[in-house]
Amino acid sequence: MAKETENTGINFFEKYLTVWVLLCMMLGILIGQFFPSFSQELEKIQIANVNIPIAVLTWIMIFPMMMKIDFKSILDVRKNYQGLAISSITAWLIKPFLMFGLATFFFYVVFRNFIPTDLARDYVAGAVLLGAAPCTAMVFVWSNLTKGDPAHTLVQVSINDLLIIVLFVPIVSLLLGINNVFVPWGILFASVALFVLVPLIGGALTRYLVIKFKGLNYFETKFLPKFDPITTIGLLLTLVIIFTYQGSIIISNPWHVLMIAVPLVLQNIITANFAYFACKLTKQPHNVAAPAALIGASDFFELSVAVAITLFGVNSPVVLVCTVGVLTEVPVMLLLVKLVNKTRGWFEPAKN
Helix, strand or coil, X not given: CHHXXXXXXXXXXXXXXXXXXXXXXXXXXXXXXXXXXXXXXXXHCEECCEEHHHHHHHHHHHHHHHHCCCHHHHHHHHHHHHHHHHHHHHHHHHHHHHHHHHHHHHHHHHCCCCCCHHHHHHHHHHHHHHHCCCCCCCHHHXXXXXXXXXXXXXXXXXXXXXXXXXXXXXXXXXXXXXXXXXXXXXXXXXXXXXXXXXXXXXXXXXXXXXXXXXXXXXXXXXXXXXXXXXXXXXXXXXXXXXXXXXXXXXXXXXHHHHHHHHHHHHHHHHHHHHHHHHHHHCCCXXXXXXXXXXXXXXXXXXHHHHHHHHHHCCCCHHHHHHHHXXXXXXXXXXXXXXXXXXXXXXXXXXXX
């Protein structure tokens, strides 16, 4: 995995993901307006409140990233326990509660004249789902762009994938409850099992079998790259479907997208800076501080979208908030990458 991470930069689709999201938004809105029967038929394809087309596309997005995880790397957790502790504390004790606080402040207070109370409640719920888990895929790209330590990045992502299974449900349940949105734990656990545990086990098993019979070099250089375009296509198709349902909300409230983006972007920036300066205070090398900051700041938007649809339905404003997170993620993270690279001189070089 280290070799793959070192040699992987941001590709064309990843670099312009915001553009593709905007195009998918436009396409989805057009389909929803001129072919309403399309979304109606898709909505009927579900089992136990799970929309099957969305579930399949979500697995297509999440499964490849799960194959990148090498849980043997967790054995190296002692090599830089301070950096891992800072990143974990940021991702699980700071980020979700900061997102909840910012969303509550902006949606209930700052924008109260523009957003009705019921809608504000939905928007806060979406922000909670978006901020309750750190990203496990694009962070490899952000780490590479900052010359981050690939081993540290891999260990932290592996740890976060395990922590999601344990911490996501209680954190989401707590914050949604404070927001007067009550969801049965059983549905939350089922969502985590469906969209995290199942692809995690499948990815680990696939990784093991391919490496066993073909070797690590084949797995990293030949097998994994085959899934890159599939993952992107899965994401874009998911967004088209989502916006066929969200189109009417956006058309009637176009400025809501910008208002939703405010707390989401602020959360990314504040969280990244918290972890970055905590690493500086504890004298971490830059190649640890950079991925620690970026892992803590990024959002697992694939999971948040899937869980939001399962809990609230694909046409819910909660889903809109999670989707805006997809829209803002790449430009904000690229901005943070530039900031991290420009301040490399603040840190001591890594010890060999």
